[in-house]
Amino acid sequence: MLLIAQVLFIIVLALATWLFSKNIVQIRRNILLGVEEDLTDQPQKRWRNLLLLAFGQKKMFRNPLVAVLHFIVYAGFIIINIEVLEIILDGILGTHRLFREPLGSFYRFVINFFEFFAIGVIAACAIFLIRRNVIKLKRFISKDLDGWPRSDANYILIAEITLMSLFLIMNATDPTVHNDPFVVSGIISPLFSGVSTETLHTIERTAWWIHIIGILAFLNYLPYSKHLHILLAFPNAYYARLEPMGKLDNMPSVQNEVKYAMEPETAPTGESQPTKFGAKDVMDLSWKNLLDAYACTECGRCTAACPANMTGKLLSPRKIMMDTRDRLDEVGKNIKKNGQFVPDNKSLLYDFITEEELRACTTCQACVQECPVSISPLDIIVQLRRSLIMEESKAPQEWNTMFSNIENNFAPWKFNPDERDEWTKD
Amino acid sequence: MKVPTMAELAAEGKTPEILFWVGCAGSYDQRAQKITRAFATILNHCGVSYAILGKEEMCTGDPARRAGNEFLFQMMAYQNIKVLNGYGIKKIVTICPHGFNIFKNEYPELGGNYEVLHHTVFLQQLIDEGRVVFSEDNALKGKKITYHDSCYLGRSNGVYEAPRKVLEAFNAEVVEMARNRSNGLCCGAGGAQFFKEEEKGEKRINVERSDEAMGTGATVIASACPYCNTMLTDGVKNREKENTVQVLDIAELVAQSLQSKNNSK
Numbered sequence: 001m002l003l004i005a006q007v008l009f010i011i012v013l014a015l016a017t018w019l020f021s022k023n024i025v026q027i028r029r030n031i032l033l034g035v036e037e038d039l040t041d042q043p044q045k046r047w048r049n050l051l052l053l054a055f056g057q058k059k060m061f062r063n064p065l066v067a068v069l070h071f072i073v074y075a076g077f078i079i080i081n082i083e084v085l086e087i088i089l090d091g092i093l094g095t096h097r098l099f100r101e102p103l104g105s106f107y108r109f110v111i112n113f114f115e116f117f118a119i120g121v122i123a124a125c126a127i128f129l130i131r132r133n134v135i136k137l138k139r140f141i142s143k144d145l146d147g148w149p150r151s152d153a154n155y156i157l158i159a160e161i162t163l164m165s166l167f168l169i170m171n172a173t174d175p176t177v178h179n180d181p182f183v184v185s186g187i188i189s190p191l192f193s194g195v196s197t198e199t200l201h202t203i204e205r206t207a208w209w210i211h212i213i214g215i216l217a218f219l220n221y222l223p224y225s226k227h228l229h230i231l232l233a234f235p236n237a238y239y240a241r242l243e244p245m246g247k248l249d250n251m252p253s254v255q256n257e258v259k260y261a262m263e264p265e266t267a268p269t270g271e272s273q274p275t276k277f278g279a280k281d282v283m284d285l286s287w288k289n290l291l292d293a294y295a296c297t298e299c300g301r302c303t304a305a306c307p308a309n310m311t312g313k314l315l316s317p318r319k320i321m322m323d324t325r326d327r328l329d330e331v332g333k334n335i336k337k338n339g340q341f342v343p344d345n346k347s348l349l350y351d352f353i354t355e356e357e358l359r360a361c362t363t364c365q366a367c368v369q370e371c372p373v374s375i376s377p378l379d380i381i382v383q384l385r386r387s388l389i390m391e392e393s394k395a396p397q398e399w400n401t402m403f404s405n406i407e408n409n410f411a412p413w414k415f416n417p418d419e420r421d422e423w424t425k426d
Numbered sequence: 427m428k429v430p431t432m433a434e435l436a437a438e439g440k441t442p443e444i445l446f447w448v449g450c451a452g453s454y455d456q457r458a459q460k461i462t463r464a465f466a467t468i469l470n471h472c473g474v475s476y477a478i479l480g481k482e483e484m485c486t487g488d489p490a491r492r493a494g495n496e497f498l499f500q501m502m503a504y505q506n507i508k509v510l511n512g513y514g515i516k517k518i519v520t521i522c523p524h525g526f527n528i529f530k531n532e533y534p535e536l537g538g539n540y541e542v543l544h545h546t547v548f549l550q551q552l553i554d555e556g557r558v559v560f561s562e563d564n565a566l567k568g569k570k571i572t573y574h575d576s577c578y579l580g581r582s583n584g585v586y587e588a589p590r591k592v593l594e595a596f597n598a599e600v601v602e603m604a605r606n607r608s609n610g611l612c613c614g615a616g617g618a619q620f621f622k623e624e625e626k627g628e629k630r631i632n633v634e635r636s637d638e639a640m641g642t643g644a645t646v647i648a649s650a651c652p653y654c655n656t657m658l659t660d661g662v663k664n665r666e667k668e669n670t671v672q673v674l675d676i677a678e679l680v681a682q683s684l685q686s687k688n689n690s691k
Contacts, residue, residue, distance in 0.1 A: 257500075359622075364617070387494075395494075402618070406485045410483075413450070420453045
């Protein structure tokens with residue numbers, strides 16, 4: 001019987017690991033569809049960002065109360081995962097509480113510590129559910145989240161509460177700790193006082209199995225969920241651009257073209273390669289933009305801070321990130337099905353993100369400032385704008401006038417360049 | 427007013443310490459011209475060695491680049507850098523955060539390397555050095571002033587305190603809006619929005635921001651960007667409050683108080 005359980009456990013574990021790795025490889029492949037960009041300079045600053053922004057969740061502390069709750073869930077998740085190590089080893093080896101003997105009294109301390117975290121996680125997740133579904137904070141009821149994304153968020157919170165409860169039930173019903181219960185699960189163990197030892201054991205085993213299968217299922221849910229941020233926030237912080245937020249990326253191809261026009265003697269001989277300007281689809285974006293899309297947890301802090309969005313315009317930086325991920329998933333499936341990307345007459349620009357959304361951006365960088373996981377929606381917006389203007393000459397009439405004024409009069413308005421210093425005459 | 431140009435000084439074999447980059451708004455916009463003149467007044471008052479490019483100055487290309495027109499931006503950058511490097515410019519002071527940001531962050535990789543200061547930082551330095559002194563009874567003393575952070579000065583480049591320190595030097599009562607510093611709300615002009623009609627929505631961004639500014643009870647809204655200034659002024663007018671609330675650039679406030687100091691002498 002025990003051997004069957006062990007074999008079953010190993011099969012479940014292997015299957016879950018295989019499925020997860022397969023999905024991660026797929027996501028990595030999708031991210032690498034993006035344009036290459038070297039983001040490995042200044043490793044010291046990058047490690048600092050990783051520590052402060054990802055591990056330390058520095059930006060979350062712009063709202064301290066939520067930050068503390070989120071930190072409990074996050075720390076609880078990481079710390080209680082140490083317990084998962086024991087559970088997995090028990091499952092493989094057919095042992096029970098493998099670490100109890102070697103750790104001695106320290107084991108009790110550790111499990112008690114985990115139990116306090118479990119209660120903390122349950123409480124924090126309950127508050128988060130209330131914020132989303134009862135208080136209905138504006139950024140959570142936004143139409144960006146209609147459908148799957150809203151359920152996704154709730155499923156995750158419910159799953160966390162369930163997993164933590166199973167962990168506590170498992171401890172409360174364990175006959176081998178019955179005489180000397182742990183602090184938190186000891187409080188609920190009287191609930192099972194009338195139950196025979198045999199039934200207790202069955203409840204404990206059931207909770208144990210559901211708990212570990214739940215964790216493995218949760219792991220495999222991540223690639224389909226906004227919750228992937230628990231993994232990708234780390235590389236995203238490391239590879240975050242280190243330049244000032246207001247600096248736009250240079251386009252060396254355009255820089256050179258202007259230079260060759262001004263100084264024809266510097267132009268290389270021979271036909272130049274045709275270049276595409278800006279981004280129309282996900283493959284035209286940088287791999288970092290695509291990593292951003294998978295790292296986005298759809299919290300909506302960007303959109304809540306967006307001046308265009310808060311005054312009722314169509315633009316929502318969160319939607320820009322969600323659209324990028326949706327389109328990238330679609331392209332990924334296309335490649336998986338056909339072996340390579342087969343044009344589907346769709347593109348990120350137009351089919352997912354409209355001109356009107358792009359036109360509303362003031363490039364104020366509030367979205368970049370707010371993002372707790374170092375995402376830049378602005379960078380994507382600017383690249384799509386570049387495609388609109390440079391590939392398709394699509395600009396509102398007023399912008400075309402502004403462009404021609406700059407070109408001909410060296411100012412965005414139609415003034416005589418000779419009158420540039422008229423202000424000194426008064 | 428007497429404002430030297432680089433060309434004039436070069437002809438005399440002189441090199442000024444700083445180039446005052448006036449910018450398109452500062453040169454042509456009637457409201458922004460007042461800011462330009464105020465800043466030039468301060469420079470003259472303090473005997474700062476400076477010059478402007480005058481007719482040789484051109485658009486930095488900021489609105490073109492942010493709208494997505496990289497070609498036009500690169501053309502403007504190429505020409506400006508040629509002129510600036512031709513004069514051997516080392517230090518630039520701008521009265522517009524957009525020019526400041528572009529010189530500081532975007533021209534270097536195109537071959538334009540300069541020390542760049544925004545005028546509010548430069549003014550703070552003049553005050554710290556004792557070159558600008560306000561009289562005890564300056565016109566702004568005790569007045570309620572709120573400062574609007576410009577995105578390209580604040581979030582882009584982390585300049586939050588210099589303009590506030592200038593305001594504090596007046597002994598004015600500086601009140602903060604709820605959204606300040608890195609949480610500051612855009613005036614609605616950036617990203618070339620200034621040059622087109624706002625997209626359709628429920629409210630104008632500049633009205634949202636000037637409502638917040640007026641909500642502090644301040645009688646002066648201090649700005650550090652000619653575009654923010656125009657947007658907020660329009661917002662104040664939208665609520666017909668232009669008789670009670672003034673939108674003034676930090677340079678204008680400093681120049682005003684310089685005058686009152688001179689008058690009291």
